[in-house]
Amino acid sequence: DDIVTLVFHLMNTYQIQKQQIISMGIGVPGSVNKEMGIIGYANNLNFTGVPFLSLIKEKIEWPVYLDNDGNVGAWGEFLAGSGRGYHSMVMVTLGTGIGGGIIINDQLYYGCNNSAGEIGHMVIEKNGLPCNCGRRGCFENYASATALIKYAREAMLENRDSMLWEICQKDTNKLNGVSFFEAVKKEDRVAKAVLEQYISYLATGIANLINIFQPDLLCISGGISQAGSLLLDPLKALVEKEVYTRQDKSGQTVIKVAKLVSDAGMIGAALLKN
Amino acid sequence: DDIVTLVFHLMNTYQIQKQQIISMGIGVPGSVNKEMGIIGYANNLNFTGVPFLSLIKEKIEWPVYLDNDGNVGAWGEFLAGSGRGYHSMVMVTLGTGIGGGIIINDQLYYGCNNSAGEIGHMVIEKNGLPCNCGRRGCFENYASATALIKYAREAMLENRDSMLWEICQKDTNKLNGVSFFEAVKKEDRVAKAVLEQYISYLATGIANLINIFQPDLLCISGGISQAGSLLLDPLKALVEKEVYTRQDKSGQTVIKVAKLVSDAGMIGAALLKN
Numbered sequence: 001d002d003i004v005t006l007v008f009h010l011m012n013t014y015q016i017q018k019q020q021i022i023s024m025g026i027g028v029p030g031s032v033n034k035e036m037g038i039i040g041y042a043n044n045l046n047f048t049g050v051p052f053l054s055l056i057k058e059k060i061e062w063p064v065y066l067d068n069d070g071n072v073g074a075w076g077e078f079l080a081g082s083g084r085g086y087h088s089m090v091m092v093t094l095g096t097g098i099g100g101g102i103i104i105n106d107q108l109y110y111g112c113n114n115s116a117g118e119i120g121h122m123v124i125e126k127n128g129l130p131c132n133c134g135r136r137g138c139f140e141n142y143a144s145a146t147a148l149i150k151y152a153r154e155a156m157l158e159n160r161d162s163m164l165w166e167i168c169q170k171d172t173n174k175l176n177g178v179s180f181f182e183a184v185k186k187e188d189r190v191a192k193a194v195l196e197q198y199i200s201y202l203a204t205g206i207a208n209l210i211n212i213f214q215p216d217l218l219c220i221s222g223g224i225s226q227a228g229s230l231l232l233d234p235l236k237a238l239v240e241k242e243v244y245t246r247q248d249k250s251g252q253t254v255i256k257v258a259k260l261v262s263d264a265g266m267i268g269a270a271l272l273k274n
Numbered sequence: 275d276d277i278v279t280l281v282f283h284l285m286n287t288y289q290i291q292k293q294q295i296i297s298m299g300i301g302v303p304g305s306v307n308k309e310m311g312i313i314g315y316a317n318n319l320n321f322t323g324v325p326f327l328s329l330i331k332e333k334i335e336w337p338v339y340l341d342n343d344g345n346v347g348a349w350g351e352f353l354a355g356s357g358r359g360y361h362s363m364v365m366v367t368l369g370t371g372i373g374g375g376i377i378i379n380d381q382l383y384y385g386c387n388n389s390a391g392e393i394g395h396m397v398i399e400k401n402g403l404p405c406n407c408g409r410r411g412c413f414e415n416y417a418s419a420t421a422l423i424k425y426a427r428e429a430m431l432e433n434r435d436s437m438l439w440e441i442c443q444k445d446t447n448k449l450n451g452v453s454f455f456e457a458v459k460k461e462d463r464v465a466k467a468v469l470e471q472y473i474s475y476l477a478t479g480i481a482n483l484i485n486i487f488q489p490d491l492l493c494i495s496g497g498i499s500q501a502g503s504l505l506l507d508p509l510k511a512l513v514e515k516e517v518y519t520r521q522d523k524s525g526q527t528v529i530k531v532a533k534l535v536s537d538a539g540m541i542g543a544a545l546l547k548n
């Protein structure tokens with residue numbers, strides 16, 4: 001009901017007639033059965049097996065398409081952002097966890113249960129840190145944005161001389177991606193050492209994905225990807241040393257950061273089709 | 275020249291006329307540019323940039339198709355073995371290393387440089403055992419057939435009471451997959467402990483691949499896969515505990531061992547098309 005109300009409100013505000021609407025796309029934070037229009041499971045919405053599409057279609061007459069939020073983000077970035085001109089892409093989204101989106105032959109790849117691309121739950125350290133998925137040593141425990149901030153907080157507490165204290169106004173709770181990379185830019189020794197450790201883990205997971213997929217493009221998304229070359233240059237240097245095909249002249253995966261970031265999901269949802 | 279001579283010899287021996295031949299397929303132990311018919315690099319043949327297809331076509335007039343040997347093995351198993359009836363498959367071949375073959379939407383997946391599927395070079399233990407690819411902690415260092423035999427030899431040397439000594443006639447060089455699984459069948463404590471450790475690593479890599487691909491089928495190939503349920507049952511039990519979608523009712527990857535084993539490459543090559 002909230003979605004439908006908002007849609008009609010926006011149409012009214014911007015004087016959009018229903019004849020002008022080709023279709024509507026929705027990114028769902030959970031698993032989606034696209035064919036049935038059902039949300040299998042969305043933990044943050046407390047939805048299990050909700051017939052979402054048929055509920056929406058009771059009040060909306062144009063075509064409506066559903067997909068997972070990670071997928072629509074990857075789809076938007078692929079069609080309208082850093083992915084333009086490529087045919088295959090693995091999206092690595094650094095956030096609370098690490099999300100993935102896989103595009104092969106210009107199409108999103110779903111797997112047998114619409115749950116492919118859980119790249120954050122690839123173990124890179126056997127018997128490592130416990131993950132809330134039940135495994136130990138998952139990629140996201142070491143290379144998510146959350147992990148970066150956790151490492152940085154630990155390093156702050158152990159190094160009272162770090163510039164991070166000043167930048168965060170002596171409050172570890174004010175530490176985030178922006179303040180962390182501010183300290184890196186200012187050549188803070190502690191922040192640089194944290195970044196080096198973080199990038200080492202990130203490179204391990206990304207080299208794994210390249211060895212498996214050899215996609216045209218590996219695109220890094222999420223807030224901290226916008227640190228740009230501070231993150232990307234040392235990451236590329238490490239990955240280039242590790243990938244199996246590093247001496248192959250016939251082609252190499254390109255590594256880029258996302259261009260659209262928070263708009264990617266909106267654009268990708270709008271461009272969904274059957 | 276050897277290949278062409280053999281082909282004509284076989285045609286002669288089995289009274290096959292050239293009109294009866296639809297096409298010929300060749301599995302190459304190296305990287306192949308299918309479009310150009312060029313072998314990029316084959317270390318065991320010492321071939322670099324060899325225009326293989328045009329050399330063959332000087333003497334053979336029917337269509338000839340080339341592909342990597344791992345790919346033709348996966349293709350054969352997919353079309354005529356354990357993969358029949360599925361649409362996506364990840365093949366995990368346990369041999370000297372760990373090879374991979376990826377089939378998505380009923381097609382082999384190649385990546386941007388025909389080198390996708392190097393699943394053996396996915397790091398599962400950061401800073402682990404050195405791999406000859408230059409990385410540390412690669413899947414194949416822990417879960418190839420070579421790794422199994424290495425573990426078993428080490429355990430033999432430390433456990434003089436193991437049945438492995440008797441089965442191998444007191445010669446560690448006689449230890450191989452067959453003799454190892456013979457000891458497991460006889461409930462040898464040492465062999466069983468080695469198998470348990472081995473399967474733990476194998477399960478880590480396989481759960482990674484399922485979390486990434488969620489393929490219809492994950493097929494395990496290579497000589498030791500033929501140990502069947504001795505390998506498969508404990509492996510499945512571990513993987514089921516680890517995969518992200520273990521509670522998903524909408525679909526689960528099926529895990530099977532290969533049926534065709536050493537014939538798979540021959541069959542897959544014969545079934546290659548443009």
